[in-house]
Amino acid sequence: MFAARAVFAAGQRRAFSASARNLSKVTVLGAAGGIGQPLSLLLKLNPRVTELALYDIRGGPGVAADVSHVNTKSNVKGYEPTAAGLAEALKGSDVVVIPAGVPRKPGMTRDDLFNTNASIVRDLAKACAESAPDANLLIIANPVNSTVPICAEVFKARGVYNPKRLFGVTTLDVVRASRFVSEIKGTDPVDENITVVGGHSGVTIVPLFSQSNHPDLTSNAELVNRVQFGGDEVVKAKDGAGSATLSMAMAGARMTDAVLRAAQGEKGVVEPSFVDSPLYKDQGIDFFASKVELGPNGVEKILPVGAVDANEQKLIEACLADLKKNIAKGVAFAAANPAK
Ligand SMILES: NC(=O)C1=CN([C@@H]2O[C@H](COP(=O)(O)OP(=O)(O)OC[C@H]3O[C@@H](n4cnc5c(N)ncnc54)[C@H](O)[C@@H]3O)[C@@H](O)[C@H]2O)C=CC1
Numbered sequence: 292m293f294a295a296r297a298v299f300a301a302g303q304r305r306a307f308s309a310s311a312r313n314l315s316k317v318t319v320l321g322a323a324g325g326i327g328q329p330l331s332l333l334l335k336l337n338p339r340v341t342e343l344a345l346y347d348i349r350g351g352p353g354v355a356a357d358v359s360h361v362n363t364k365s366n367v368k369g370y371e372p373t374a375a376g377l378a379e380a381l382k383g384s385d386v387v388v389i390p391a392g393v394p395r396k397p398g399m400t401r402d403d404l405f406n407t408n409a410s411i412v413r414d415l416a417k418a419c420a421e422s423a424p425d426a427n428l429l430i431i432a433n434p435v436n437s438t439v440p441i442c443a444e445v446f447k448a449r450g451v452y453n454p455k456r457l458f459g460v461t462t463l464d465v466v467r468a469s470r471f472v473s474e475i476k477g478t479d480p481v482d483e484n485i486t487v488v489g490g491h492s493g494v495t496i497v498p499l500f501s502q503s504n505h506p507d508l509t510s511n512a513e514l515v516n517r518v519q520f521g522g523d524e525v526v527k528a529k530d531g532a533g534s535a536t537l538s539m540a541m542a543g544a545r546m547t548d549a550v551l552r553a554a555q556g557e558k559g560v561v562e563p564s565f566v567d568s569p570l571y572k573d574q575g576i577d578f579f580a581s582k583v584e585l586g587p588n589g590v591e592k593i594l595p596v597g598a599v600d601a602n603e604q605k606l607i608e609a610c611l612a613d614l615k616k617n618i619a620k621g622v623a624f625a626a627a628n629p630a631k
């Protein structure tokens with residue numbers, strides 16, 4: 292139970308409001324994958340999850356049978372890889388987490404995954420729009436900067452888009468930033484709250500060290516680069532066997548827990564995430580990752596980027612240029628290739 296304690300301890304210390312709703316079904320789409328399996332395990336360890344629905348195009352029931360023996364209260368069910376199985380897995384879900392899709396190999400960018408993952412995410416988004424239109428949707432599948440806009444378009448086409456319930460999971464960038472800083476400063480990563488804004492790939496990932504306990508780090512180009520390209524470190528080390536799975540599972544479990552805590556009435560839950568955001572809409576950028584306060588209805592409040600220094604301002608400008616193209620690519624794909 293160590294992992295569960297580390298991931299969920301902060302939330303468990305806080306009190307629930309009287310209106311708390313404590314039944315929570317969580318669905319994982321892509322549950323038999325490198326991320327999906329450890330993520331499902333961590334969700335089984337989360338006392339806030341009462342029902343865990345595991346779906347994959349292969350192996351969902353097997354992972355579910357395995358995870359279901361873990362002696363926590365929640366019920367786990369695996370679903371057959373059919374349209375009916377998918378619809379059943381989604382029905383009544385409060386949170387749907389989507390790590391379905393192919394991972395990178397060395398030499399690839401996240402954008403190189405677009406051709407495969409765009410249609411996978413589009414089709415799963417369609418199933419969500421039909422069977423769980425009110426669920427919180429947590430998108431892990433890359434390229435997040437494009438897959439999140441694709442989901443929005445699919446939901447809009449069906450008249451059920453709620454921008455407060457769609458999240459691109461950027462938690463791993465925050466997790467990495469705090470860990471990398473702690474390695475340099477010799478501190479406990481738990482005490483390092485590093486805000487990371489923008490998107491989730493390369494230069495669109497912008498850590499704001501000037502807002503942390505260590506403003507001196509903003510001029511540490513090597514550290515900034517490590518946060519922006521932390522995913523590459525893992526892809527290279529895995530040498531063709533995929534990308535980050537275990538750290539991502541932890542990050543996905545943390546984001547899911549945050550959404551559930553807020554849904555169950557906890558106040559002041561803030562997690563950075565890539566959402567439909569007003570922050571740069573005047574520049575034609577509809578999605579942006581920043582600190583988001585969560586509530587019973589999903590996004591409660593999108594916090595401003597806040598004061599940044601000259602180094603960070605330059606990073607944000609580079610981020611916005613890339614982000615705009617990534618978002619437009621997702622929107623254009625959805626328009627040209629509507630879900631059937
Ligand atoms: N947002 C983030 O911070 C991160 C995102 N990722 C992304 O997560 C995705 C998954 O990575 P891994 O788990 O390592 O890949 P994986 O290949 O190990 O697992 C993917 C799973 O998705 C399943 N799948 C494929 N199409 C599906 C469909 N239509 N419906 C249901 N399941 C389907 C596969 O059968 C497989 O089990 C990749 O796109 C990767 O780039 C990875 C790490 C971090």
Ligand SMILES: O=C([O-])CC(=O)C(=O)O
Binds near residue numbers: 522534535
């Ligand atoms: O690097 C990748 O392709 C997977 C990912 O998004 C990450 O580890 O941040």
